[in-house]
Amino acid sequence: MSTTGPVTLDRREGPYGEVVLRRRETGGRTDYEIIANGTFLMDTSDGRSERLLVDAAMDALPEPARAGAAVLIGGLGVGFSLAHAAADPRWSRIAVAEREEAIIEWHRAGPLAAVSGRALADERTVILHTDLVEYLATSADTYDALCLDIDNGPDWTVTEDNGSLYGASGLASCAARLKPGGVLAVWSARPSGDFERSLRNAGFSGVRTEEVAVARGVPDVVHLGIRPA
Template sequence: MTSPVTLDRREGPYGEVVLRRRAEHYEIIANGTFLMDTSDGRSERLLIDAALAALPEESRPGASVLIGGLGVGFSLAHAAADPRWGRIVVAEREEAIIDWHRQGPLAAISGAALADPRTVILHTDLVAYLRATTDTYDALCLDIDNGPDWTVTEDNESLYSAEGLASCAARLNPGGILAVWSAQPSADFEESLRNAGFSGVRTEEIPVARGVPDVVHLAVRPG
């Protein structure tokens, strides 16, 4: 395996974040934990597609989506490539990651999406934003951790608690979709979604080269 080359390393309010290049691909590492890379964006694209497909057909044209986590930009780029999304908002708490997209090598993935007038990038912590804002969306697509059972920081654990899921529901329009990416299925999280009042709870698998499939947990805020 090709050894990675560190391109940038930053210390921020949430710890260390690193951008590395391995051969032709880029990797993001947060506090020593691998988050994602540019080798395969199927699961990030499914996160967006599954949320849109789960919306009522009449709600799809002009639908609004909040994407939690900019990452390597696959989710944003895929959403911006679909004209059915009317408003695309991304919450990203790491200034370094935003910089890598606006002025760094990840602009090759997200440049067109960032220039799209439907796109808004918020430099903010997703958990704090969900609690503070009064904005609502047709879909919330969350990809800020390796899953509900494997968070990047302890602060993120509150997002998957009863209080955090209530904040997600409050930010969804009636009939809106919550889609959460995870590196592995979580029956406990499915139960938490049901206990929080969501309906239509289900899990879609994304096959990977080896190991447990990635998944997207889906849930509907009842009308």
């Protein structure tokens, strides 16, 4: 199997540091990678984790709340979570918080449109060009589910400022954006017992962790918690 690359397609300096879009060719397959401040974030090679993030949130909602539920996805990434949510007619509103203008542009007019183009055109979808942590702390909007995937996990953040999201103040902001009985789902590249304890300490119920099998190493996971009704 031949491998070519990676080839840098775009590199931007923004208020949160550097973001890079790269292309990699492997055995006739083309994939795209997003690198933030030198840290690999995600690529288009396998969207199982992103799909589980959305499905686990929907499945954790009480049955009456599933039809017509509203979800906030943070952030846009390579678009798998958005595309999967848009494929489910039960979501009545799909908001995506993304702070990097470059990533939004790569989806609207770049190669990542192949993943997200149909979802972006969906009338249920709205892109919020905003910092997720700030939005959660200051917005008055509420959702049935929050699906958060802006870092490599609670213990491995892309920028230092993101760390507050996984502590007491950030989880209080998450709870405030959730309707009673709403679900918080957080993707992580590895399980975090400390984060599970933080969820319980913040008042979330039904805290659990769902695993996504990977080829080698520890599994990706989705941490789940429910805001009590």
